[in-house]
Amino acid sequence: MKKVFVIESIDNVGTNVFEPIEKGDTVGTHGVTSEITVTANDAVPYGHKVAIREIKKGETVYKYGLSIGSALVDIQPGDHVHVHNIESNRGRGDKAQKDATVS
Amino acid sequence: MSEWLGYVRPDGTVGARNLVLILSGTLYANNLCRHVSEMIYGSVSIEHPLGRTQVAPDLRLTRKFLSGTGANPNVGAVVIIDHFREENCTAEDIANDISPTGKLIATVNIRYDGGYVNALDKALHYAADFTRQLSNQRREPVPVSKLLFGVNCGTSDTTSGLSSNVATGMTSDKIIAQGGRTILAETTEWMGAEPWFMERAENDEIRKQITDAIAHMEARALASGEDIRGSQPTGDNILGGLSSIEEKSMGATKKAGTKSKIVGYLDICDRPGDKSGLYVMYGPGHGGESISSIAAAGSQVLVFSTGGGHTISHPIMPTIKVTGNRNSYEAMKDTVDLDVSGILHDEITMEQGGEMVYDEVMATASGRLTKSEVFMDHNGFAIHRIGVSI
Numbered sequence: 001m002k003k004v005f006v007i008e009s010i011d012n013v014g015t016n017v018f019e020p021i022e023k024g025d026t027v028g029t030h031g032v033t034s035e036i037t038v039t040a041n042d043a044v045p046y047g048h049k050v051a052i053r054e055i056k057k058g059e060t061v062y063k064y065g066l067s068i069g070s071a072l073v074d075i076q077p078g079d080h081v082h083v084h085n086i087e088s089n090r091g092r093g094d095k096a097q098k099d100a101t102v103s
Numbered sequence: 104m105s106e107w108l109g110y111v112r113p114d115g116t117v118g119a120r121n122l123v124l125i126l127s128g129t130l131y132a133n134n135l136c137r138h139v140s141e142m143i144y145g146s147v148s149i150e151h152p153l154g155r156t157q158v159a160p161d162l163r164l165t166r167k168f169l170s171g172t173g174a175n176p177n178v179g180a181v182v183i184i185d186h187f188r189e190e191n192c193t194a195e196d197i198a199n200d201i202s203p204t205g206k207l208i209a210t211v212n213i214r215y216d217g218g219y220v221n222a223l224d225k226a227l228h229y230a231a232d233f234t235r236q237l238s239n240q241r242r243e244p245v246p247v248s249k250l251l252f253g254v255n256c257g258t259s260d261t262t263s264g265l266s267s268n269v270a271t272g273m274t275s276d277k278i279i280a281q282g283g284r285t286i287l288a289e290t291t292e293w294m295g296a297e298p299w300f301m302e303r304a305e306n307d308e309i310r311k312q313i314t315d316a317i318a319h320m321e322a323r324a325l326a327s328g329e330d331i332r333g334s335q336p337t338g339d340n341i342l343g344g345l346s347s348i349e350e351k352s353m354g355a356t357k358k359a360g361t362k363s364k365i366v367g368y369l370d371i372c373d374r375p376g377d378k379s380g381l382y383v384m385y386g387p388g389h390g391g392e393s394i395s396s397i398a399a400a401g402s403q404v405l406v407f408s409t410g411g412g413h414t415i416s417h418p419i420m421p422t423i424k425v426t427g428n429r430n431s432y433e434a435m436k437d438t439v440d441l442d443v444s445g446i447l448h449d450e451i452t453m454e455q456g457g458e459m460v461y462d463e464v465m466a467t468a469s470g471r472l473t474k475s476e477v478f479m480d481h482n483g484f485a486i487h488r489i490g491v492s493i
Binding site for chain 1: 262264295299341346
């Protein structure tokens with residue numbers, strides 16, 4: 001079974017530090033927990049994250065036990081989690097700054 | 104292991120090395136420094152392109168880097184070689200800065216000592232004499248509390264924040280638990296990890312200093328036309344799976360551990376106080392400049408955590424390269440000292456990885472050479488600058 005690495009128990013994503021995950025693969029967890037199993041809804045390349053729990057739109061995405069951003073859409077267990085479905089919590093400030101400085 | 108073996112200096116600090124440093128005051132003395140170090144056993148030269156026609160804030164920075172490096176306890180004696188004189192950064196200024204340490208110091212000036220060949224002659228005599236004197240000194244057992252540990256990362260990848268940085272952080276916590284101190288720099292990578300810093304800081308004054316430092320670094324980036332936050336994480340980082348600056352910075356802060364309090368904020372190259380704990384130092388993300396500022400603050404040994412592998416090695420501060428990426432270790436194992444990739448492959452626990460890094464730090468502080476030291480590779484000295492040449 002393929003695996004992702006989970007750092008803290010509060011984390012709702014795991015990181016693929018092993019081998020490429022294909023859509024439909026059964027994916028287990030390793031690290032702080034080995035009890036979660038999900039089915040990959042997407043391909044998850046090396047270094048990328050997969051949701052190990054449901055994350056509703058607007059909810060916090062946790063890695064390292066801390067926020068790495070918020071969900072832009074409802075994320076299902078097994079979804080590839082990346083810039084297409086989460087955004088930085090500092091994002092809005094950045095956008096405002098960017099808009100102000102773009103000529 | 105609660106003790107390590109080091110060279111006790113007159114000011115009570117302890118060196119992990121016993122080097123004669125041939126320190127160039129300016130670009131035009133570099134070649135002479137190299138000649139001296141090539142002839143003298145146990146010496147190392149530091150060469151750099153600065154020290155002339157710099158704007159005042161930059162010249163002050165150059166002096167801080169040079170004086171701090173000379174004052175580092177790994178240096179038993181210093182020969183400072185200058186070409187002429189640049190006010191406020193002369194060989195004598197640097198010697199005065201270093202003199203409170205009580206170590207052996209000499210200055211040579213190419214112009215005042217009768218030209219290139221006579222200056223070389225004089226510098227060789229000083230360096231030869233210093234090397235012989237230092238060779239009388241023996242390592243002594245000293246407590247871990249005498250260690251000022253440096254942490255840095257570079258060429259980071261997904262594995263860094265999950266393995267090698269964490270193992271490095273455990274080492275830092277263990278050193279601090281025994282009364283030691285650690286320096287974390289690279290202000291650029293504090294951004295997005297503010298909650299972590301605020302929680303770890305011992306008091307509100309430090310919290311404000313950290314907040315101001317991050318704002319200052321962001322403002323500098325913006326002034327250069329580069330919005331850090333717009334370009335962080337970088338395209339490479341995103342391809343590698345990092346989704347936000349928070350995620351990137353969080354991985355970076357892992358190398359400062361999870362238990363120790365931040366007991367002080369330091370300006371670049373500033374020496375920390377005696378209090379045990381974690382110190383955070385203002386500085387750039389540039390690897391060479393960052394580790395050089397940590398060495399100038401007095402750190403005797405540094406762990407450089409590197410997902411991709413690295414060759415970086417400071418001339419006077421052993422630079423232990425640690426990776427959590429097995430492929431990188433295989434590709435770079437002649438300069439990467441330690442492979443903790445077993446953590447992610449479930450072969451060793453995180454705690455065991457932390458023990459491996461700690462043991463490597465203690466062994467290296469006590470005299471084991473890093474792989475780069477064996478190659479006499481002294482590539483890692485760089486002086487941070489903020490302005491232009493004038």
